[in-house]
Amino acid sequence: MDFKELTEQEKFLKKLYQGQYREILSVPMQYATYQKLMKEHPQLQIEEDLYTKYSKDHHGITVVDVEKTTENAEINMVRHSRYSYPILHNHSFVEIAYVYSGKCTHYVENQAFEMKEGDLCILAPESMHTITALDDESIVLNILMSKKQLDESFLAMVKEKHLLADFFENILYGKSVSPYIIFPTGQDEWIKLVYEHMFQEITEKRYAYRQSLELYVRQLFIHIIRNYEMLAQVSKPLDRKPDENVVAVLGYISVNYNKVTLKNVAEFFNYSESYMSRMLKKYTGKTFGVLVNSLQMKCAAEMLSTTDKSLSEISQEVGCFDYSHFSKKFKKEYDMTPDMYRRNHRLI
Structure with missing residues (x-):
């Protein structure tokens, strides 16, 4: 698939990482820090600055609704740029990060955790975060979707399991526990293939590709709920490390x-x-x-x-x-x- 090849921008950033700028590309930074860095070192600037392009008032902090970036569509898919500047940001839409291969470090609301191949993370709206993927083999594919789409394609599917539906909804919208849910899917080839098809749809943009993307996302959620619902991990309120049992406990009580x-x-x-x-x-x-x-x-x-x-x-x-x-x-x-x-x- 094309998404495995380094882009020219990634090649440029990789050289910076392999040179004297390794720390800059490894540690999360505020947008103000990024702006100052670009002003003092214009040779570090990249051609496409999405944080500035799509943020509210072009300040790079809160990214606008997903519809603004996709010609009014409620679902989009992008590949996370390897070696990219780890700028802390948030957005009003839901982001689903999937590690297609390799690994990455995800920084979310003052937490940091490693995601490995097969990990799928649903990130709540408005959560400050950034991802670092610092080798050629680490490919992270992100689905961006509106709250409405998440309600209809994910939460609606678990509504019969009342405790789990309430719990997931509270995490993603109430954020009283943690702003993310991780489903460890490991070497699930079906999921890999679905992501490949979705990337092909978003790249080729053939007739009705948006509708096709929505159908793939619904199939993905059905597969996740059928096979990985009870393996879901969330952050513990106190030690803030992923916990593997609370969802299973609620599922057991529900049954x-x-x-x-x-x-x-x-x-x-x-x-x-x-x-x-x-x-x-x-x-x-x-x-x-x-x-x-x-x-x-x-x-x-x-x-x-x-x-x-x-x-x-x-x-x-x-x-x-x-x-x-x-x-x-x-x-x-x-x-x-x-x-x-x-x-x-x-x-x-």
Whole structure:
């Protein structure tokens, strides 16, 4: 594929990196620092300064909506320039960085972590970040997409898994935990091939290539959710290193919500109950009991509006064997009785 070849700009920057400017190209810098550097050393300037070209007021900090860079399309794809100036910036759209080969270092909101081949990182809007890829073999392909497209092609697919949908949405839009999600896909040749096809579409720009790009992105998300959802890594709130278990824990609770206890979740993941309780509180802002109760009531509400099951059957199915207790919990959650909710939200 053409994206494996160094461009003339990359060749120029590689010479700088191999010479006396290695540190400049290795350490994240503010845009003001970059401007000063270019003013003092005009020989270091590059032909295409995208940060200045597409940023608000041309100040290089907040990059405009993805539509402004793509003739009003809501999805775009670019290859990250190897040896590029590591300028800290943010943007109002979602960025999905995929390491096609090699490795890179991703700096996000005062965090730094290495991404290896196969890692796919969904980065929240408005997050200050930059990427360094400092060898010829390191190829990073970035999908840029609007929030609307992410909602429709990713979050909508996990909405049935209520806890995970809420958690992912909170990470990407609330950013109370961390501004990114990493899916380690390793040597997945299907994903590599999809990215090759997407790059070909964006390069050749044949008829309906934008629509084709959207379809590829949807297929990519389906594949990720089917095969890697429970492997998702997010940053821990305290030590700020990628964590591999919190998504799996929430997935386990989502599947077993009608019979789960804090004790059996802790035992399943080989944690103490106190540690499990603290972890859930740190990541979600809710206690284990509140999480499970909310999930039970959401599932009950869904059955009330979409099935003919009796109130007693629904109560037992969500794990509440005392209907009177179920009715009180439901009313507290939705400010109406289950029967009233069914009358107001009936879909069948």
